[in-house]
Amino acid sequence: MTEVTRTYDVTIKGLDKKGSGTATIRREEITGRNKNLKVSVPETLVGEEVRVTVPNALGRRRANILPDEILKRHPERVGPECPHFELCGGCVWQHWSYEGQLKEKHKNIVNFLKDKDFDPSVVQPVIGMNEDPWHYRNKMEFTFGKNGELGLHELGNFRNVIDLDTCLIAGKNMTAAMLIVSDWAKKHELPGYNKDTKVGLMRHLMIRESQITGEMMVALFTTDNPENHSNILNELVEKLTEQLPQIESIMWMKNTDIADRTQSEDTTILYGRDFIYDEMSGYKYRVWFDTFFQTNPVQAQKLVELAIEMAEANKEMKMIDLFCGVGTFSLPFANRVKELAGIEIVESSIESAKRNARDNDIDNTYFLAQDARRGMDKVLEEWGTPDLVLLDPPRSGAGGKVMRRIGRLQTDKVVYVSCNPETFAEDIVWLREFGYELKRVQPVDLFPHTVHVELVALMSRMEE
Numbered sequence: 001m002t003e004v005t006r007t008y009d010v011t012i013k014g015l016d017k018k019g020s021g022t023a024t025i026r027r028e029e030i031t032g033r034n035k036n037l038k039v040s041v042p043e044t045l046v047g048e049e050v051r052v053t054v055p056n057a058l059g060r061r062r063a064n065i066l067p068d069e070i071l072k073r074h075p076e077r078v079g080p081e082c083p084h085f086e087l088c089g090g091c092v093w094q095h096w097s098y099e100g101q102l103k104e105k106h107k108n109i110v111n112f113l114k115d116k117d118f119d120p121s122v123v124q125p126v127i128g129m130n131e132d133p134w135h136y137r138n139k140m141e142f143t144f145g146k147n148g149e150l151g152l153h154e155l156g157n158f159r160n161v162i163d164l165d166t167c168l169i170a171g172k173n174m175t176a177a178m179l180i181v182s183d184w185a186k187k188h189e190l191p192g193y194n195k196d197t198k199v200g201l202m203r204h205l206m207i208r209e210s211q212i213t214g215e216m217m218v219a220l221f222t223t224d225n226p227e228n229h230s231n232i233l234n235e236l237v238e239k240l241t242e243q244l245p246q247i248e249s250i251m252w253m254k255n256t257d258i259a260d261r262t263q264s265e266d267t268t269i270l271y272g273r274d275f276i277y278d279e280m281s282g283y284k285y286r287v288w289f290d291t292f293f294q295t296n297p298v299q300a301q302k303l304v305e306l307a308i309e310m311a312e313a314n315k316e317m318k319m320i321d322l323f324c325g326v327g328t329f330s331l332p333f334a335n336r337v338k339e340l341a342g343i344e345i346v347e348s349s350i351e352s353a354k355r356n357a358r359d360n361d362i363d364n365t366y367f368l369a370q371d372a373r374r375g376m377d378k379v380l381e382e383w384g385t386p387d388l389v390l391l392d393p394p395r396s397g398a399g400g401k402v403m404r405r406i407g408r409l410q411t412d413k414v415v416y417v418s419c420n421p422e423t424f425a426e427d428i429v430w431l432r433e434f435g436y437e438l439k440r441v442q443p444v445d446l447f448p449h450t451v452h453v454e455l456v457a458l459m460s461r462m463e464e
C-alpha cells in the first residue's frame with residue numbers, strides 16, 4: 001500500500017528536549033511492512049490525546065507536527081496569553097500552567113541527578129516568578145524576514161519570521177521600540193535579508209532595556225553602510241527618541257557575514273553612546289551590544305543571593321569566579337571576600353569586568369581573559385590558591401578537565417551555577433571523585449514559558 005498523508009489519533013507519552021510532546025505511530029509503508037514513526041508534537045502535554053496529520057514522507061522515521069486537535073486535554077492545559085503563540089518559536093510552554101512548568105523543570109533536574117546516582121532529595125522546589133512571569137527579558141533579538149516581517153522565527157522553521165505586534169516576554173518598552181522600527185522599515189520598503197539568496201538589507205534588531213536604570217539600546221544589523229540610507233535615518237532616530245526618551249543608544253551595525261548572528265563589522269552610533277548602564281544586586285554595569293548580561297535580572301539577582309548564602313564567604317577568603325563574564329557574581333562576592341580572581345574567555349567581557357569593578361570602587365579583584373582551564377593554571381601560579389571556587393559555565397558545561405582541576409584544589413566548598421541540569425550532573429560527577437558531596441540544589445526559573453531552568457548548587461568536601 002502506498003503511504004499517503006494520513007490522520008492519526010495518538011497519546012503523548014513524553015516530552016523531548018525542546019518541550020514538545022512525543023508519541024510513536026505504527027504505520028504501514030509502501031513495502032507493506034509496518035514501521036514506527038516517532039513524532040514530536042509541539043504545544044501538547046503528557047497524557048493528552050491529540051489528532052495529527054502526517055504528510056506523505058516515505059522512509060521517514062521522525063516528524064515534527066503541530067496538532068490538528070486536542071482530543072483529551074491535560075488538567076494543567078491553559079489558553080496561551082500571546083496571540084502569536086501557536087506559530088512563534090519564542091516560548092514553547094504557554095499552553096501549560098506556570099505551576100505545571102515549574103514542576104516539570106524540577107522533575108528534569110531530579111532525573112538528571114538520579115541518572116548519575118546523586119541524592120535527588122537535595123533539590124529544592126523551583127523559585128519561580130509566580131506573581132508575574134511575563135515581560136521579564138531585558139534583551140531581545142528580533143529578525144527581519146525576507147518579505148519585510150520583523151519578529152521571531154516560526155516554530156520549527158528558521159526560514160520563516162513571524163511578524164509580531166506584541167511579545168509577552170519582552171519588556172513592554174522593547175515591544176514599542178520594535179514596532180517603531182517595524183513600521184519605519186515597512187514604510188520605506190527596506191528589503192529583509194534572504195538567508196537563501198544572501199540578498200537584502202535588514203537582518204536583525206537587538207533591543208536592550210535596563211529594568212533598573214530604564215536606559216534602552218536599539219541596534220540595527222544590516223548588510224550596508226548607513227551613509228547609503230542617511231535620508232531616512234533621522235526620521236527613525238526622531239521617532240524612537242520622541243516616543244521613548246529613555247533610549248540612550250541607537251546604532252547601525254554592518255554585518256555581511258553569512259553566519260546568522262548579531263555581530264558587527266562596522267558600528268555607527270546614530271544617537272547617544274554605544275553602551276547602556278544597567279544595575280544588578282546594587283552594582284552598576286556598562287552593557288554593550290555584545291556583552292553577556294543576565295537576561296532576567298529579577299531572577300538573576302536571586303541566583304547571586306543564593307550563591308552568596310551557600311558560599312558563606314568571608315573576608316579571610318580568596319576565591320575564583322570561573323566563567324565570570326562581566327562580573328555579575330564577581331562584584332557582589334568581591335565585597336565579601338579578601339580577594340577575587342575572575343576568569344573568562346571573552347576579552348571584551350574581562351575589560352568590562354575590570355571597568356565595572358573600578359566604577360563600583362572595588363579594588364580587590366584580578367581578572368584574566370583566558371579559557372577556563374589554562375586560566376586556572378595561570379591564576380594559581382600568579383595569584384595563589386583559592387579557598388572557594390564559584391563557576392557559572394555556558395550550557396555545554398565546564399567539562400572533565402576543568403572539573404578535575406577544581407577537584408584537585410580541595411577547597412572546602414564549590415558553588416556551581418548552571419543553566420543546563422544535564423551538563424551540570426555530568427560535571428559534578430568529577431567533584432564526587434575528588435571527595436565532594438552534593439549538599440543543596442536550588443533551581444531558579446529565569447525563563448518562564450520555555451524549557452530552560454537555572455540552578456545554584458553547593459558541593460562540600462566530605463569529612464575524612
Ligand SMILES: C[S@@+](CC[C@H](N)C(=O)[O-])C[C@H]1O[C@@H](n2cnc3c(N)ncnc32)[C@H](O)[C@@H]1O
Pocket residue numbers: 292293294323324325326327328329343344345346349370371372373392393394395419
Ligand atoms: C553562563 S555565562 C556566565 C557569565 C557570568 N557569570 C554572568 O552571570 O554574567 C558563561 C560565561 O562563560 C564564558 N565562557 C565560555 N566558554 C568559556 C571557556 N572555555 N573559558 C572561560 N570562559 C568561557 C562565556 O563567555 C560567558 O561569559
